[in-house]
Amino acid sequence: MSEHQPVEGKILTLPFMFLGVLAAIGLYFLGVRFADGLGAVANINSGYPWGIWVVYDVVVGTALACGGYALAFVIYVFNKGKYHPLIRPAILASLFGYALGGFGAFFDMGRYWQFYNIAMPSNWNFNSVMLEVGLCVITYIFVLFIEFAPAVLERMGAKNMLRWLNKVLFFFIALGVLLPTMHQSSLGSLLIIMGAKVHPLWQSLQWQPLMALLTALTMGFSIVIFEASFAAVGFNRRPETPLLARLSKAIIALISVFLLVRVLELALNGKLGFAFAGDLAGNMFLLEMALFIFPLVVMLSRGNRDNGRLLLFAAVSLLFAGALYRFNAFLIAFNPGPGYSYFPSVPEIMVTVGIVAIEIMAYLVFVKKLPVLHSAEHA
Amino acid sequence: MKRRDFLKATAGGATAALCGAGIAEARENKPPLENAIGILYDATLCVGCKACVRACKEINGLPPTLMGEDVQYDASRGVSGTTYNVIKVYKNGTSEAKDKEIDGFSFAKKSCMHCVDPACVSGCPVSALTKNPVTGIVQYNADTCIGCRNCMVGCPFSIPQYEYHDAKGQIQKCLFCNQAGVERISQGLLPGCADVCPTGATLFGTRKELLAEAKKRLAAKPGETYIYPRGRASDELHTHEKDAPAYQQHIYGEHEVGGTQVMHIAGVPLNKLGMPELPDRSYASIAEGVQHTLYKGMIAPAIALAGLAYVVKRNTSNSDQDDPDGQNSRRPGPNNDRGEP
Ligand code: SF4
Ligand code: SF4
Numbered sequence A: 001m002s003e004h005q006p007v008e009g010k011i012l013t014l015p016f017m018f019l020g021v022l023a024a025i026g027l028y029f030l031g032v033r034f035a036d037g038l039g040a041v042a043n044i045n046s047g048y049p050w051g052i053w054v055v056y057d058v059v060v061g062t063a064l065a066c067g068g069y070a071l072a073f074v075i076y077v078f079n080k081g082k083y084h085p086l087i088r089p090a091i092l093a094s095l096f097g098y099a100l101g102g103f104g105a106f107f108d109m110g111r112y113w114q115f116y117n118i119a120m121p122s123n124w125n126f127n128s129v130m131l132e133v134g135l136c137v138i139t140y141i142f143v144l145f146i147e148f149a150p151a152v153l154e155r156m157g158a159k160n161m162l163r164w165l166n167k168v169l170f171f172f173i174a175l176g177v178l179l180p181t182m183h184q185s186s187l188g189s190l191l192i193i194m195g196a197k198v199h200p201l202w203q204s205l206q207w208q209p210l211m212a213l214l215t216a217l218t219m220g221f222s223i224v225i226f227e228a229s230f231a232a233v234g235f236n237r238r239p240e241t242p243l244l245a246r247l248s249k250a251i252i253a254l255i256s257v258f259l260l261v262r263v264l265e266l267a268l269n270g271k272l273g274f275a276f277a278g279d280l281a282g283n284m285f286l287l288e289m290a291l292f293i294f295p296l297v298v299m300l301s302r303g304n305r306d307n308g309r310l311l312l313f314a315a316v317s318l319l320f321a322g323a324l325y326r327f328n329a330f331l332i333a334f335n336p337g338p339g340y341s342y343f344p345s346v347p348e349i350m351v352t353v354g355i356v357a358i359e360i361m362a363y364l365v366f367v368k369k370l371p372v373l374h375s376a377e378h379a
Numbered sequence B: 001m002k003r004r005d006f007l008k009a010t011a012g013g014a015t016a017a018l019c020g021a022g023i024a025e026a027r028e029n030k031p032p033l034e035n036a037i038g039i040l041y042d043a044t045l046c047v048g049c050k051a052c053v054r055a056c057k058e059i060n061g062l063p064p065t066l067m068g069e070d071v072q073y074d075a076s077r078g079v080s081g082t083t084y085n086v087i088k089v090y091k092n093g094t095s096e097a098k099d100k101e102i103d104g105f106s107f108a109k110k111s112c113m114h115c116v117d118p119a120c121v122s123g124c125p126v127s128a129l130t131k132n133p134v135t136g137i138v139q140y141n142a143d144t145c146i147g148c149r150n151c152m153v154g155c156p157f158s159i160p161q162y163e164y165h166d167a168k169g170q171i172q173k174c175l176f177c178n179q180a181g182v183e184r185i186s187q188g189l190l191p192g193c194a195d196v197c198p199t200g201a202t203l204f205g206t207r208k209e210l211l212a213e214a215k216k217r218l219a220a221k222p223g224e225t226y227i228y229p230r231g232r233a234s235d236e237l238h239t240h241e242k243d244a245p246a247y248q249q250h251i252y253g254e255h256e257v258g259g260t261q262v263m264h265i266a267g268v269p270l271n272k273l274g275m276p277e278l279p280d281r282s283y284a285s286i287a288e289g290v291q292h293t294l295y296k297g298m299i300a301p302a303i304a305l306a307g308l309a310y311v312v313k314r315n316t317s318n319s320d321q322d323d324p325d326g327q328n329s330r331r332p333g334p335n336n337d338r339g340e341p
């Protein structure tokens, strides 16, 4: 059999039921959104047309779902087979993250019943970054599905299908590396057209795609560390710390390049002063930098890397850093001009909370029912 | 450093120099169309009667915005799903003198600028917003729009309005009175707002005519008699004479974000009248430049995919290579499902 095994345990635990309540509340407000319009639930307005549903559910959510992408890069492109035990849970988390990001984009769409228009070549506007993001994310969800299919087929005992799939899988793995590279960078490029509405500390124009891509990769690696540590504690499994420690080397390289580009872009364009302006944007920038630098400092020392707890802290810090970078650029320091303001409404927040709850619930069901986590004796 | 200095710097060479590789220069601003039409709004002529706001609503079938029960005049404060055009007031200090920045007041107009190189059109994934190739009117097609609101985040003037309180909302904005069913421009009529404007403060014409007219006004000496056309810039029959005011030497929309077809002039600095300070370079040109440099018509991704597929295939068929101690690798054997993710 495979070296992956389902985790033993009941599905209907207390935390699971709590998540179920959150999901139900979220779904209720989603119902209101469909019945009475976006404005009945969300506080978005003409100055802030994108609220947390876009910025959290799609922009941050899919970056948090980059674990499968980041690992696929290391394992299959750089030929580091030893990270293999981590890939299945990562692909699964990515699948849910992206599927729900896609769902988020759908219910946030003002004319969702016409969403198929984006798939019709006659409508395509090749100048639109949004087109690239939309098509690429849809395709990637499908690719993740195929990448995860072996776990389902193993469980079903569909040996022939599995053999056939394994023959063509390399192509989908390659797509699974290419597509996130494209749309994660494009998610950053979305900021270019917003021009002067994006605060100078985040409006790097031509550099947007690179910064978005680098932070998506750091978030991807961090979520792998986070999930593996969580699974180790939650399901009483041996931690994969030595493996995770080695991942942190990749993270060090990525953060270093990111920080270098970020600071150089600001310095060369004479924008560093904004950082110390003492206003909300400046302070948010400093907080964001601190969240990026802390994990770098931690991971630079070998001893720290082998310490599971410190590694987890560093990973969490990086997740917040990448999320804050996106929130700052798209919302917190976004300024459409005088007269507009935005803060999410409670129902709007509950929808996002509900979606996250559904994601976690689905993940729990899957690891308990399907061979996802690496078997103990191989770990 | 102020935010606007940064904007200037962006328009200048700093970013381009940093970029080196030429991504920044991949596409210039789009030039104005030969026969682009437009509107010149001269705040110094505007008397704040809001006839244009009312005409706009009537022609486009939009309900009036009420203040309490009062239907006497339209109370719209900003553009919205039911308002394409508003006249606002600027006041300072004692508000005594018209068209003075200090202790003065001025009117201001807000409506779609029909940008020469529009961000809303560039960003729309499904071509629901398009620029008419002859008139340059920025048109909308609700039948393809998916409601992603990328046009709204992109528009520097926050013009497109999604109808948030409608379960089946759509984008609303000024379509230059030329959408199907209205078609005033195609019929040779004036857009509603210019048609009813009693002073010619909202003036229709080709962008070229309007630019020439605006330059002439800015060149006039304050106090000297000037002959103002009404309705159409080229109309020599319907004119009125008035002393030229002290204009700000700035035609808003001549250069901003690549130029706009609706342009404003005033006696008060335009950024005091709600017009944002923007660089001359259109953000659409930068975004498209980056996008097309990276993608090169999908050829670059196709090559990348071929390369990746090759590398992945090689690596999945000997993925144990890298791990000589075999510690974490899969056990070789008949059950080894090679190449699984
Ligand atoms: S003003 Fe805004 S909506 Fe109008 S054309 Fe320009 S970008 Fe588009
Ligand atoms: S909301 Fe509609 S018109 Fe605006 S960018 Fe999206 S699809 Fe295009």
Ligand code: SF4
Pocket (backbone or CB within 6 Å): B052, B055, B056, B057, B059, B060, B084, B085, B111, B173, B174, B175, B176, B177, B191, B192, B193, B194
């Ligand atoms: S051109 Fe027509 S739609 Fe546009 S502001 Fe004038 S009256 Fe309104």
